[in-house]
Amino acid sequence: MKRKEYTKxxxxxxxxxxxxxxxxxxxxxxIESSKLQSLAKKLGFEIxxxxxxxxxxxxxxxxxxxxTLETYEKEIIEFGISLKELPNLFxxxxxxxxxxxxxxxxxxxxxxxxxxxxxxxxxxxxxSKKVMKISKALxxxxxxxxxxxxxxxxxxxxxxxxxxxCIPKVIxxxxxxxxxxxxxxxxxxxxxxxGKTYEAISDMVKIGSGIYLGPLRLLAFExxxxxxxxxxxxxxxxxxxxxxxxxxKFQASTIEMLDTSIHYSCAVIxxxxxxxxxxxxxxxxxxxxxxxxDKIHICASPEAEDLxxxxxxKCGDEFEVKYHDRLCPLxxxxxxxxxxxxxxxxxxxxxxxxxxVHAIAAELQKxxxxxxxxxxxxxxxxxxxxxxxxxxxxxEVLVATDAIGMxxxxxxxxxxxxxxxxxxxxxxxxxxxxxxxxxxxxxxxAGIYDIGFYGIDNEIGSxxxxxxxxxxxxxxxxxxxxxxxxxxxxDVDEKLSVLIKxxxxxxxxxEYEKSSTERxxxxxxxxxxxxxxxKTIYEAITxxxxxxDREFINRWEEVLIDYCKGRNVSFYCTTIxxxxxxxxELEIAERRYKALDLEYQLCSRFGDEKSLKEIMHSKNIIxxxxxxxxxxxxxxxxxxxxxxxxxxxxxxxxYCNGCWEEMHSNYYDINRIMGFPKSESR
Numbered sequence: 001m002k003r004k005e006y007t008k009x010x011x012x013x014x015x016x017x018x019x020x021x022x023x024x025x026x027x028x029x030x031i032e033s034s035k036l037q038s039l040a041k042k043l044g045f046e047i048x049x050x051x052x053x054x055x056x057x058x059x060x061x062x063x064x065x066x067x068t069l070e071t072y073e074k075e076i077i078e079f080g081i082s083l084k085e086l087p088n089l090f091x092x093x094x095x096x097x098x099x100x101x102x103x104x105x106x107x108x109x110x111x112x113x114x115x116x117x118x119x120x121x122x123x124x125x126x127x128s129k130k131v132m133k134i135s136k137a138l139x140x141x142x143x144x145x146x147x148x149x150x151x152x153x154x155x156x157x158x159x160x161x162x163x164x165x166c167i168p169k170v171i172x173x174x175x176x177x178x179x180x181x182x183x184x185x186x187x188x189x190x191x192x193x194x195g196k197t198y199e200a201i202s203d204m205v206k207i208g209s210g211i212y213l214g215p216l217r218l219l220a221f222e223x224x225x226x227x228x229x230x231x232x233x234x235x236x237x238x239x240x241x242x243x244x245x246x247x248x249k250f251q252a253s254t255i256e257m258l259d260t261s262i263h264y265s266c267a268v269i270x271x272x273x274x275x276x277x278x279x280x281x282x283x284x285x286x287x288x289x290x291x292x293x294d295k296i297h298i299c300a301s302p303e304a305e306d307l308x309x310x311x312x313x314k315c316g317d318e319f320e321v322k323y324h325d326r327l328c329p330l331x332x333x334x335x336x337x338x339x340x341x342x343x344x345x346x347x348x349x350x351x352x353x354x355x356x357v358h359a360i361a362a363e364l365q366k367x368x369x370x371x372x373x374x375x376x377x378x379x380x381x382x383x384x385x386x387x388x389x390x391x392x393x394x395x396e397v398l399v400a401t402d403a404i405g406m407x408x409x410x411x412x413x414x415x416x417x418x419x420x421x422x423x424x425x426x427x428x429x430x431x432x433x434x435x436x437x438x439x440x441x442x443x444x445x446a447g448i449y450d451i452g453f454y455g456i457d458n459e460i461g462s463x464x465x466x467x468x469x470x471x472x473x474x475x476x477x478x479x480x481x482x483x484x485x486x487x488x489x490x491d492v493d494e495k496l497s498v499l500i501k502x503x504x505x506x507x508x509x510x511e512y513e514k515s516s517t518e519r520x521x522x523x524x525x526x527x528x529x530x531x532x533x534x535k536t537i538y539e540a541i542t543x544x545x546x547x548x549d550r551e552f553i554n555r556w557e558e559v560l561i562d563y564c565k566g567r568n569v570s571f572y573c574t575t576i577x578x579x580x581x582x583x584x585e586l587e588i589a590e591r592r593y594k595a596l597d598l599e600y601q602l603c604s605r606f607g608d609e610k611s612l613k614e615i616m617h618s619k620n621i622i623x624x625x626x627x628x629x630x631x632x633x634x635x636x637x638x639x640x641x642x643x644x645x646x647x648x649x650x651x652x653x654x655y656c657n658g659c660w661e662e663m664h665s666n667y668y669d670i671n672r673i674m675g676f677p678k679s680e681s682r
Contacts, residue, residue: 159498163502166491178292185319186296188322191324191437193328193441208265209250210249215270215406219406232250237252239543264291265293268296271300276307288481303474309321314511326441328445332471337416340363340366348397348414349398366637370395370396372390373386373630374404377594405442410442418456433470483515484515485514495528495532496541497524540560543602545594552594552598555599555602570603570607571599571608580626590626593619603615640654
């Protein structure tokens, strides 16, 4: 066989040819050692020029797998044994035999006896007691594995039946207590700033008791303050705090805190178009299907109307629809907005990051314009205080993120979009039409500004047509309601993480779509390494916090371990900033406040409730310090990290153009010298 022939052959063909050569003694004698060595090297063996031919053959035969040798069984009969007979030598199955021999690095395919060049060379597997013992043990393992697999199959059938039993075909029947009631729904359908929520709450006040359910704790706090201003006793119940008043007839809550076991005379569900949200929509579905109340007001934008009516009809309840128009018209401001010169009293300038809010505020302050700032990282009572200053006229301009987009009633004359894209936690993307409508719809306030205006910063002027089209365009109809992982599934005899995965595959009614369970699964998988108690795990994984933050996830795990080991879980007190001197300390204070939010949740579910007062006291200290700082601070303009030169408020980089180009020109020179391709320029 010439080199050119076998270099073109596949590995399987080479192995087959080798068997033919070895089966023919004459061919073996004629084959040159150098060619055999080339074959061996091609198959990855390390050999020397002194390695004998028969040793190379033993290596190569050992490389062959059982299936290949069986294919050439006729050719290897001369080796003195049939491979089919090989397992019988040990009285075990072929697979078990192979596994046993591999435990001792013995290749079962190398068991043969042959005469080569008139000399007898024997290569055999050692028929020792150890091999026999392992073979029998492996056979028992195989039987046990089959037994376990059959048991798991039986368990899967039982689990599947249990899930089917827990999840009725008619999803509305998940709430049997609510189905016993004859509820009356009033649907308030209209755009932003149309008085929907005001009318709904006014009716609840007339009834004399009830619960308000909103998407944000800031909104719940706003309603709580409004009830107090009316002289009405009201509880505040959010995931981050509870303020309980004796004999309170009203309650303001975030929608996650709804207790469907309590009966209310009246309820208001706000911003119900969020029923289609991938992550939180299930909370609105839970409220609409499971709320035990005689009268329920639902406030929503038009795109949710058909779906809400469909759900109410499936529940067998009564409903009426009230349509609301904007209390004042909304118009596009055709005057170019050139920042910061064009900023006027009553403007709300909208950016989409904490950094940019601070940078815009710095530019305004430099021109003597007092401004309020509102963004997600601020404590909600600080945001409320900043909103109050703007409302009272103490501050002329509001600089905010889309945190103002939902529900905050502010006297805004004009909304200016300073950016047309945002980071949504995963990627930087363009604003969608619903977001644009929600934000710019905050412009105008009946009795103060009879016309609301909106516009865009001159730097993104090319986006004007798209922005106007999004405002005028009818939003896409919400077709399906989200539904969360049902809590009653934790009673099924299976790990919670497994149940979550099985729930994902479960078919449900066409009106519904499952909420994302990615977060639940990730946390359940972590918690199951700590405890097997599913109720404890469920309590832990439903705590709202940023699970992507390593510090927070470590604290969450630490508390769960302590609780499961019976240790006392109490408030982990860190240094509390009661005075803030600069923007770095402001960021630290905001983060400490978020950490305290998590502490409150952990202690309320797993710890000493006495700690809750201490946590609230610490939160109040931080909020007060932040409010004082914002009232007196001068935000810093953005400057180049290298030379200190001023840069644009919305620059993507922390360097000025000159420094950036100088740094990257050096980079390009190095690339050129090294022969690397030039990367994209700025």
